[in-house]
Amino acid sequence: MHKQQVKGTIRRTLTAVCGSMLAASSWAAGVAQSAVPKINDPARGWDSLWHEVIVDITIIGILFAVVTAWFVFSSRRTADNQVGASPKLTAASAVGWTVLPIFIFLSIDLYTAANGWVLWNHYRDVPADRLEVKLESGMYSWDYTYPNGVRTQNELIVPAGKPVLLRMTSRDTLHSHYIPDFRVKEDSMPGRVTYLWFYPTKPGEHLVTCAEYCGVMHSYMAGRVIVKSADEYAAWMKQEETQLAAANAPAEAGTPAAKPAAKPKKT
C-alpha cells in the first residue's frame, strides 16, 4: 500500500510538472485558438489540428527550400580557382545565429505541444454518458462483449449519438484496433487493459483494421463498426438479448433443440 502511495505521488508530481510546463503555452494556444468551437468529437479536433500542423510545416518547408534554392543558384562556380566569399561571423553574430533559432524553434515546439496536449486530454477523457464495450482481440478476430453479456465478433454495433468506450485486451499477440474514420487506434495486449473511445454521430459503416503486426494473417484481420440509429440499435439489442436469454436457459424456455453450441462463439 505504501509503495502504491509513493508511486501515485510520483505520477502526480510528474503529471503536474509536465502539465505546468505546457499550461503556460496552452494558455497562449488557447488565446490564438479561441475561434475553434468546443470539440465534442476528438476526430474533428484531430482533423483541425492535423490541418494546422501540416500548414505550418509546409510554410516552414517552403521557406527553407526557397532560401536554399536561391543560395544554390546564385552561387554557381564561374572560375575553376574560385572559392566561397561568405562573410566571417563575429562572435556576437555567431551567438545570435544560435540563440535566435533556438528561441523560434522552441516556441513552435511548445505551441504545437500545447495544442497536442489539449487534444490528447480530449482523447483520453471519456464522457460519462457512454456505451462501454469490452474487446478481446485474438489471431485474427475482434470479439466484443456488451455490458449485458451480448457478444459479437468482428462487428461492433453501436447507436448513433453516444460515445463508445472500448476496454481492450488480447488473448495472444499484440493487435491494434484501428478505426481510420474515427482517427483512433490503441494497441491491445495480454496482461493489460487499454482503452480508446470514439464518437459515432451518424448511422453508417466504418472499417476496423489491425495496425500492429500480429502474425501471418495480420493484413486480413478486419471488422466493421456499424452505427445504427438509436431505435434500430435498441431493436437489435433486444433481439440479441432474447437470443442470449434463450441460449442461457434452454430448459426453462422449453426448447430442447437449443444446444449449448448456440452460445456465442468463443474463439
Place this chain on the structure above:
Amino acid sequence: MNLKEWIFTTDHKRVGILYLIGSLAAFAVAGIMALLMRAELSTIGPTITANPTNYNVWLYTHGAVMILGFQIPALTGFFANFCIPLMIGAKDVAFPRVNALSVWLFYVGVILALMTFFIPDPPDIMWTGYPPYSTITTGNTAMYSFTVLILGFASIIGGVNFLTTVAYMRAPGITLNKLNIFVWCTLGAFVLQLIFVPVLGTAVSLISMDKYLGTNFFDPAKGGDVLTYQNLFWFYSHPAVYVIFLPFIGVVFEVISSHARSAVFNYKMVVYGGIGGIVLLAGEVWVHHLYVSGMADWLRIGQMVTTLMISIPVGLMMISLVGTLYKSSIAFTTPMLYALGVVFLFLIGGLTGIPLAVPSLTLAVSDTYYVVGHFHYVMAVAGTFSIFAGIYHWFPKFSGRMYNEFWGKVGFWLTFIGSNVVFWTMMDIGVEGMPRRYYDYAHFPQFESAHQLMTAGAVVLGVGFAIAVLNWIIGAIKGPLAGDNPWGSPSLEWTTVSPPPHGNWPTPPSVADDWHPYAYKKG
C-alpha cells in the same frame, strides 16, 4: 593484391573498404527484398507469392539488413574507418587488430542475416521482434537475436576504438575546434552506441530466453510484461536513428563544404548545439514509438515535449548547411547533387516528423504508411543519399581513380525522382488509413493505383541505385587517375597521395596555426 592480405589486414583504410563491400552487398540484398515487396503489392490479393509468410520474411530482412547491415556499418564502419584517421592526421586507429576483429564480426553478422533464405523457418518478426508474437512464432527468433548481438558487438568495439583514436592520436596542432564536423558527428554516434547497444542486446537476449529456455520476462500469464520489451527495444532503437543521422549529416557537411568551397556556417553552433543537443536528447524520446502501445499518459505527454525539442539541434544543423551555401562557389558534381538532394529531402523527412511527435495526432497515423513514408525520407532517402554522396566524394581518395560524372548524374536524378514518387505517395495514403506491414490490402481497394505508382517508382529508384554502384565498380577498375586533391579541399585527408599508403603519410603531418579543415584558399 591478394585475398589473404585483405582478410588479415589491420590497415584502417582496407578495413573500411571491407566494411563498404559488405554493407553494399547487404544493401543490394535488402533492396531486392524491397522490390519483391513492391511487386507483391502491385495488385490486390496474391501477386508473386500466395504465402503471407514469404512477404513477412522479406519485410523482416529488408528492415533488419538495411539498418543493421547497411546503414550503420556503412556510416560507422566504412566512413569512420576510412576518414577519421586521415582527417586527424593519424597513421592508423588506436587498436588496429581490434578494428580487424570488428570487421570480421560484421561479416559473420551479415552472413547470419542473409542465411535467412537458407533455413526452413526464417524469422518473420519484423526488425522490431515484438513479443508475444516473437516468442510463439514458428520462425527462427534465435537467428534474429544472434544477428543483432554480433553486429552490436562489432559496433561497440568499433566505438571504443574510435573514441580512443580521436582522443589520443590527433596530429599536433589539431585542436578540438579544428576537427572536421564528420569526426564530431561520428564521435557523437559512437557515444550513443556505447550507451545504448547493451540495452538492445538485453532485449533481444531476453526474447530468445523466453522462447527457447522457458523464462517469462514478457509473458503476463507468468508474471512478465509485454510492454517491457518495447521499452527496452526503443530505448536503443530510437538513439540508433541518431547513430545513423549524425554520421550521415556529417558526410553532408563535408561534401557541401568541399564542393561549395565555403567554410561550415557557425561551426561551434553545429558541434555544441547540434551534435551536443542530439546526444543529450537522444535517450529521452523513445516513448514516441509507443504512443499507441498503452503507455502511461504522463510519459506520452512528457516525451512529446522532448521529441518536439529534437527540432532544435536538427534545425541548427539545417541552418548551418543552408548558411554554408550562402555566397559560396558551387561545383555541381555528382556528390554535390546527392548532398543537395539530402538537404531538400531531409527537409521533407524532418518536417513530416513533427506531427508524429504529437501523441494525439499519432492516434490516427501511427503504424500507417505515413510513418513508413516519413522514416524512409529520413533514413532511406536522406541517409542513403548521403552515403552515396560520401562514396562519390571520397571515391578519388580511396580508389585513386575518377568515376563517370555523366552516369553519376543520371543515377542521381533517377533515384531522386523515384524516391519522391514512392515515399510521397506512401505518406499520402498513410494519412488516409493504409496500415503498414500488410501483405494484402483487400480492405483498401481504393489504394490499388497508388500502390502501382509506388511499385513503378521503386523500379526507377532501383535502377538509379544500380547505376551508381556500377559506376563505382567500373570507375575503380578503369577510371582515369584522379590526382591527390581533385576538389581543392584543405581537409587533411586530401594532403596525402591517392590512394593513401599503409601509414597514410611518409612523415606525420603537422598543421599551421591558421589551418582549419574548412579554410579554402584561392589557388
